[in-house]
Amino acid sequence: MSSSAPLGRPPVAALRLGGSLLLGLMLAPVGEAAWRAELTPGVRVATEYSDNVTYADKARDPVSDLSLTTEPSFDWSLDRGDLRLVGRSRERFERFLDHDELDGNDPGHRVTLTWQPVERWTVEVSEDFERIRDLTEAVAAGEIVVERERRTTNDAEATLTYRPTERLSVAGAYTNYNSQSSNPANTDYLLHAAQLTTSLQLTEQFGFSLGANLQDYDFNPFPGSRTRFFTRNYGLFLGAGYQVNERLQLSAQLGERLTEQTARFPVLDATPFPPRFVEQQDTTSDLANTFSTLASYQLERGSITLSASQDLTATSGAEGTVERRRLSLSGNRWLTEAWQVGGSIASTTNQSNTDQAGFVSRNTRSLSGNADLTYRFDEVWSAGFSVRHVQYRDTDLQTEVERNAALVSLSARWPYLL
Numbered sequence: 001m002s003s004s005a006p007l008g009r010p011p012v013a014a015l016r017l018g019g020s021l022l023l024g025l026m027l028a029p030v031g032e033a034a035w036r037a038e039l040t041p042g043v044r045v046a047t048e049y050s051d052n053v054t055y056a057d058k059a060r061d062p063v064s065d066l067s068l069t070t071e072p073s074f075d076w077s078l079d080r081g082d083l084r085l086v087g088r089s090r091e092r093f094e095r096f097l098d099h100d101e102l103d104g105n106d107p108g109h110r111v112t113l114t115w116q117p118v119e120r121w122t123v124e125v126s127e128d129f130e131r132i133r134d135l136t137e138a139v140a141a142g143e144i145v146v147e148r149e150r151r152t153t154n155d156a157e158a159t160l161t162y163r164p165t166e167r168l169s170v171a172g173a174y175t176n177y178n179s180q181s182s183n184p185a186n187t188d189y190l191l192h193a194a195q196l197t198t199s200l201q202l203t204e205q206f207g208f209s210l211g212a213n214l215q216d217y218d219f220n221p222f223p224g225s226r227t228r229f230f231t232r233n234y235g236l237f238l239g240a241g242y243q244v245n246e247r248l249q250l251s252a253q254l255g256e257r258l259t260e261q262t263a264r265f266p267v268l269d270a271t272p273f274p275p276r277f278v279e280q281q282d283t284t285s286d287l288a289n290t291f292s293t294l295a296s297y298q299l300e301r302g303s304i305t306l307s308a309s310q311d312l313t314a315t316s317g318a319e320g321t322v323e324r325r326r327l328s329l330s331g332n333r334w335l336t337e338a339w340q341v342g343g344s345i346a347s348t349t350n351q352s353n354t355d356q357a358g359f360v361s362r363n364t365r366s367l368s369g370n371a372d373l374t375y376r377f378d379e380v381w382s383a384g385f386s387v388r389h390v391q392y393r394d395t396d397l398q399t400e401v402e403r404n405a406a407l408v409s410l411s412a413r414w415p416y417l418l
Contacts, residue, residue, distance in 0.1 A: 036079045037076045041074050041413075043072045043411070047068050048069070052404070053067070055390075065102075067095065069092060071091065073088065074090070075088045079315050083113075083114070083115050086159070108129060109129050110126065110127070112125070122159075124157075131153075150182040159172070159174075166201075167201040167207075168200050169199045170196075171197045175191070177190070177193070189220065191217050191218075195211060198211065205243040206221065206241070213269070214234055215232065217231040228263070229262070229263055230261070231262075239251065248296070248298075250294070251292075253292045259285060259288070260285045265281070266278070266279055288323060293307065293309070295307075307327050322351070325349045325351050328344060330345075339374070343366075344369065345369040346367070347366050367389075369388070370387065383411070386407050
């Protein structure tokens with residue numbers, strides 16, 4: 001893997017993609033279509049109280065604190081029909097009452113270019129850069145988190161879609177995802193992924209899709225270790241969607257995934273003199289069924305969504321590939337024109353059993369839930385209150401994390417059409 005970019009600025013991939021977006025604008029045919037521009041500045045201020053601000057294990061005496069977060073943002077779009085450019089930039093400022101060592105600023109931006117150069121062909125290119133310090137994801141991946149370390153992610157995607165008819169489409173997509181942490185004990189990795197999908201809408205109510213994908217993970221070695229880990233996934237899938245009626249929609253996807261995980265490590269060769277280290281590797285493969293289902297029901301003034309999935313995925317290098325199962329339920333409803341209630345609950349299990357050299361078996365479970373109440377003053381201002389609960393357990397490391405939090409927020413968005 002190439003060396004990591006400094007955390008203070010976007011990785012090189014982001015700069016390359018930004019140049020491609022600008023080039024797309026320059027090369028796009030001018031025509032006589034008028035541009036439509038929209039600017040939407042916004043701001044969100046929130047205060048949160050948590051009984052475990054560092055996501056620490058129960059045995060490590062979790063600490064509670066009150067934090068204040070201010071997040072100004074700026075949304076913009078340019079549209080002329082065949083060409084649309086959409087972007088969003090934000091900066092999150094977080095300050096803690098008693099633990100100022102956790103204070104920090106986290107930037108982020110996303111840019112998407114959608115271009116239809118000729119009839120039936122669509123090109124979409126996007127770049128998403130984000131620096132985050134919410135370590136719920138690190139906890140769910142099996143980390144024993146005692147500090148809030150920054151993680152920088154950069155996600156670049158490109159998709160080409162061809163629609164020979166109104167009902168048939170063929171799409172090819174490529175993804176480059178780079179994840180870097182300011183803590184070297186965490187695992188940094190680079191992901192290259194490609195996918196080809198064919199979709200056919202047989203009737204107004206029923207359609208299906210068929211596709212294949214490839215995922216290639218390259219993990220950085222841990223500090224002081226010369227062992228490197230690689231994971232490659234090959235997948236085939238068949239999906240279907242059915243609109244039962246105006247309110248109920250069902251979808252399902254079944255597939256097979258072949259996973260190869262490789263550990264490359266140095267071994268001392270004493271045959272020559274002087275002895276020297278030579279690189280050896282150990283590769284194993286695993287084949288598993290994958291599935292995902294989703295049911296969405298539209299209420300009179302809201303919606304309910306139930307989803308379940310099972311997949312093989314890579315988490316960190318030494319853990320290899322884990323079998324992940326997830327079940328979630330979410331919903332929201334407008335009580336009046338001003339009041340909305342919502343909430344969600346999700347359960348996730350990760351299981352990795354391997355006797356392969358250099359890899360560590362893991363078995364983790366997590367449960368999370370939240371309840372939200374929103375009040376909309378007008379088209380610009382809104383306020384919210386939410387409570388959240390996170391519970392995580394690692395049966396192999398005998399660690400358990402619990403976190404409860406309550407949050408009050410005030411948001412504003414000022415759309416301005418040029």
